[in-house]
Amino acid sequence: MVTVGNERVDYLMSHQHKQHHHDSCCTDEDHSTTRHQHSHTEGELHHSGEGDCCHDGHCHDDAVPQADVKLQADRVLVYRVEGMDCSSCALTLEKHMRALPFVQQISVNFSTGKMQLVADGVTDGEIVKEVSKAGYQASPITKRAQQQDAAKPATSQTTTIISGVFLALGYLLSYTSVTPMVSTLLYAVSLLIAGVKPGRSAFYGIRSKSLDMNVLMTVAAIGAVCIGEWLEAATVVWLFALGNTLQTRSIEKTRESIRNLMNLTPTEAQVKQNGQIVAKSVEEVGIGAIIVVRPGDKVPLDGEIIEGISSINQAPITGESIPVDKKAGDAVFAGTINESGTLDIRVTKLVEDTAIARIIQLVEEAQEKKAPTQAFVDRFAHVYTPVVFVLAAAVMIVPPLIGVGAWLDWFYKGLELLVVACPCALVISTPVAIVSAIGNAAKNGVLIKGGTFLETAGKLTAIAFDKTGTLTEGKPSVTHVIALDITEVEVLSIAAAIERYSTHPVAVAINAYAAANNIAPAHGREAQAIAGKGAMAAIDGEVYYAGKPALFTEMGISTAGVEAQIGRLQEEGNTIILIGTATKLEGVIAVADTVREITVEALRKLKEVGIEQTVMLTGDNQGTAQKVASQTGVTRYMAELLPQDKVNAVKSLQREGSVVAMVGDGINDAPALATADIGIAMGGAGTDTAMETADIVLMADNLERLPHTIKLSRKAIRIIKENIWFSIIIKLLALILIFPGYLTLWIAVLSDTGAALIVILNSMRLLKMK
Numbered sequence: 001m002v003t004v005g006n007e008r009v010d011y012l013m014s015h016q017h018k019q020h021h022h023d024s025c026c027t028d029e030d031h032s033t034t035r036h037q038h039s040h041t042e043g044e045l046h047h048s049g050e051g052d053c054c055h056d057g058h059c060h061d062d063a064v065p066q067a068d069v070k071l072q073a074d075r076v077l078v079y080r081v082e083g084m085d086c087s088s089c090a091l092t093l094e095k096h097m098r099a100l101p102f103v104q105q106i107s108v109n110f111s112t113g114k115m116q117l118v119a120d121g122v123t124d125g126e127i128v129k130e131v132s133k134a135g136y137q138a139s140p141i142t143k144r145a146q147q148q149d150a151a152k153p154a155t156s157q158t159t160t161i162i163s164g165v166f167l168a169l170g171y172l173l174s175y176t177s178v179t180p181m182v183s184t185l186l187y188a189v190s191l192l193i194a195g196v197k198p199g200r201s202a203f204y205g206i207r208s209k210s211l212d213m214n215v216l217m218t219v220a221a222i223g224a225v226c227i228g229e230w231l232e233a234a235t236v237v238w239l240f241a242l243g244n245t246l247q248t249r250s251i252e253k254t255r256e257s258i259r260n261l262m263n264l265t266p267t268e269a270q271v272k273q274n275g276q277i278v279a280k281s282v283e284e285v286g287i288g289a290i291i292v293v294r295p296g297d298k299v300p301l302d303g304e305i306i307e308g309i310s311s312i313n314q315a316p317i318t319g320e321s322i323p324v325d326k327k328a329g330d331a332v333f334a335g336t337i338n339e340s341g342t343l344d345i346r347v348t349k350l351v352e353d354t355a356i357a358r359i360i361q362l363v364e365e366a367q368e369k370k371a372p373t374q375a376f377v378d379r380f381a382h383v384y385t386p387v388v389f390v391l392a393a394a395v396m397i398v399p400p401l402i403g404v405g406a407w408l409d410w411f412y413k414g415l416e417l418l419v420v421a422c423p424c425a426l427v428i429s430t431p432v433a434i435v436s437a438i439g440n441a442a443k444n445g446v447l448i449k450g451g452t453f454l455e456t457a458g459k460l461t462a463i464a465f466d467k468t469g470t471l472t473e474g475k476p477s478v479t480h481v482i483a484l485d486i487t488e489v490e491v492l493s494i495a496a497a498i499e500r501y502s503t504h505p506v507a508v509a510i511n512a513y514a515a516a517n518n519i520a521p522a523h524g525r526e527a528q529a530i531a532g533k534g535a536m537a538a539i540d541g542e543v544y545y546a547g548k549p550a551l552f553t554e555m556g557i558s559t560a561g562v563e564a565q566i567g568r569l570q571e572e573g574n575t576i577i578l579i580g581t582a583t584k585l586e587g588v589i590a591v592a593d594t595v596r597e598i599t600v601e602a603l604r605k606l607k608e609v610g611i612e613q614t615v616m617l618t619g620d621n622q623g624t625a626q627k628v629a630s631q632t633g634v635t636r637y638m639a640e641l642l643p644q645d646k647v648n649a650v651k652s653l654q655r656e657g658s659v660v661a662m663v664g665d666g667i668n669d670a671p672a673l674a675t676a677d678i679g680i681a682m683g684g685a686g687t688d689t690a691m692e693t694a695d696i697v698l699m700a701d702n703l704e705r706l707p708h709t710i711k712l713s714r715k716a717i718r719i720i721k722e723n724i725w726f727s728i729i730i731k732l733l734a735l736i737l738i739f740p741g742y743l744t745l746w747i748a749v750l751s752d753t754g755a756a757l758i759v760i761l762n763s764m765r766l767l768k769m770k
Contacts (some may be wrong), residue, residue: 079116081108091596160242162193167190170182251527295340304348305326307343312339396411428759430720443710463615482588680694681694712769
């Protein structure tokens with residue numbers, strides 16, 4: 001037998017090993033939990049994965065060391081960066097900032113649009129200025145505005161419009177009697193207006209030895225000017241600017257899907273103070289403070305109800321569509337909505353530690369972690385881009401040297417090759433899909449810890465479930481009532497009177513069942529427990545007993561008339577409670593852990609989305625397992641298992657060729673969760689452990705959202721494949737059209753930026769998936 005403590009240690013060790021196994025490269029994946037400077041006393045900064053990586057999995061010299069570095073909070077600066085339209089932009093900015101003397105560590109992540117750096121003796125203004133030199137806009141992220149957008153600069157959009165006007169004027173005037181010089185000047189103005197940003201970015205890209213799209217476009221535009229193609233040059237730059245503007249706006253929508261969660265929480269709380277209710281900023285409210293939440297208001301902070309009864313809409317946290325009844329002693333979460341009664345709540349978490357704050361933090365970290373497909377594409381692009389430069393130079397020089405065609409024609413074809421071969425659409429094909437899918441899941445009450453786990457979830461063929469608390473409620477309830485010489489109502493009324501003040505789970509189940517059926521307890525007195533056997537109470541002058549069959553056997557009361565029924569109920573996993581006097585048996589109550597209402601529907605939907613096997617793993621006896629299996633409709637079940645047996649069961653499924661997920665509570669089933677390809681924990685809203693250790697967390701304490709998660713993962717994989725193939729086919733078609741002379745430079749740009757935009761829009765469909 002493995003103790004819970006050992007399970008926890010083994011799980012963490014196995015989990016770390018499993019994550020390391022998933023990591024395709026040290027700079028591509030880092031599954032350790034990062035903490036931002038605005039929410040903890042000390043932060044951790046790790047490389048985002050935008051840096052270089054070779055195929056043997058080792059970091060290059062110019063990549064930030066992967067090991068987490070403990071930092072003082074006031075040294076870690078976090079900025080929102082706008083204008084990045086693919087991961088090569090993030091790499092260019094990262095290399096530029098790393099070259100500055102005051103920057104000690106730097107991490108720029110394209111997926112989330114965030115830059116984290118360690119720098120001493122520097123102001124926000126200086127950082128923003130340096131970022132703008134590289135062609136991007138940065139704004140510091142404040143504590144409250146952690147996940148909120150900085151004000152969107154309209155500069156790029158305005159610049160694109162003005163450039164387009166000059167380009168159109170020049171083109172129209174070229175068909176009039178006005179001298180061609182006027183059109184050329186207008187083209188030049190258009191070129192300069194739209195070309196400042198990519199030109200500046202190209203300069204810093206070349207200086208930091210990063211050959212990104214800005215470098216390719218700038219070289220192509222300058223080349224077109226050199227051969228007198230001013231219209232081509234201006235059109236190339238304007239189309240590039242237009243494409244970047246549209247791409248940036250689209251990508252920002254995917255990033256907003258998570259940042260907007262922060263808007264769910266109120267900025268103020270109504271705090272009880274010296275007998276009065278005072279409005280305070282949530283940042284000023286400490287643990288232990290009493291806050292008042294009226295009907296219709298949002299709960300501002302995590303806490304525990306100390307007075308009041310209400311229904312709480314927890315959809316923002318757990319994805320549950322039906323409000324949950326809450327009373328004194330129950331936990332409530334920031335961002336949830338109080339539907340009815342007024343509540344007094346004792347605050348248990350500071351604003352930066354609330355469930356919703358942790359969800360946002362974990363999801364943004366997940367979006368920063370590259371999936372295997374994305375890691376491969378980025379490594380491919382890192383090698384591919386320099387190769388394209390060499391090929392373009394060869395196209396420009398070699399054919400004319402050997403006497404095939406004119407220098408001007410081949411120079412133009414080389415410029416086209418530079419533009420067409422840019423891998424922008426290919427590089428962006430995966431991260432936008434990953435960010436969109438993880439954002440969708442988070443809004444529906446599911447935390448997916450990274451692209452690796454999203455991809456693996458889409459390949460699952462078998463899911464193993466712990467029984468207790470996963471498929472079943474995890475707490476007993478009444479399943480059968482057998483009355484002998486009195487009615488069922490009388491049996492329950494007597495039982496409720498005896499168990500009225502007991503806190504034993506069986507007693508609680510009997511009282512709850514009686515209350516649900518509007519059965520009042522009989523008037524009893526002198527109720528007392530009989531250690532290890534049951535309880536007793538005087539009712540209408542006679543002593544009644546409620547307890548195990550052994551209690552009645554000791555009193556010499558025969559159960560001959562109901563022995564067969566008792567035996568059958570016990571085989572099915574029921575706990576038997578007998579009700580009677582010292583001389584006669586009056587009734588039998590069977591109590592058992594019951595199947596959750598949502599379980600059967602969830603398992604049916606899992607089969608619909610392509611899960612071939614659903615397997616129940618339990619430590620209970622065969623009879624109990626068989627009954628629950630028949631009620632839930634699982635494909636297979638395995639009973640009487642110890643923790644290590646569950647591990648072996650998961651390994652057995654894997655040996656059969658299945659990609660296996662294990663669903664449990666994150667602690668008791670820790671070894672099996674770590675062994676499976678993916679560990680899925682339930683009830684993450686109430687347990688920090690589940691959030692920290694599982695690969696996927698179902699925030700609600702049921703399986704309702706699991707089918708959606710699998711369906712979403714499979715659709716994400718399908719969209720990623722569509723994006724990659726579409727990007728490759730467009731490139732090949734454009735390349736084929738270069739050499740016969742059917743492709744112009746501006747059409748090459750249109751094909752590249754158009755393909756990137758289509759890929760982004762295709763990925764954004766994941767945000768809308770219901």
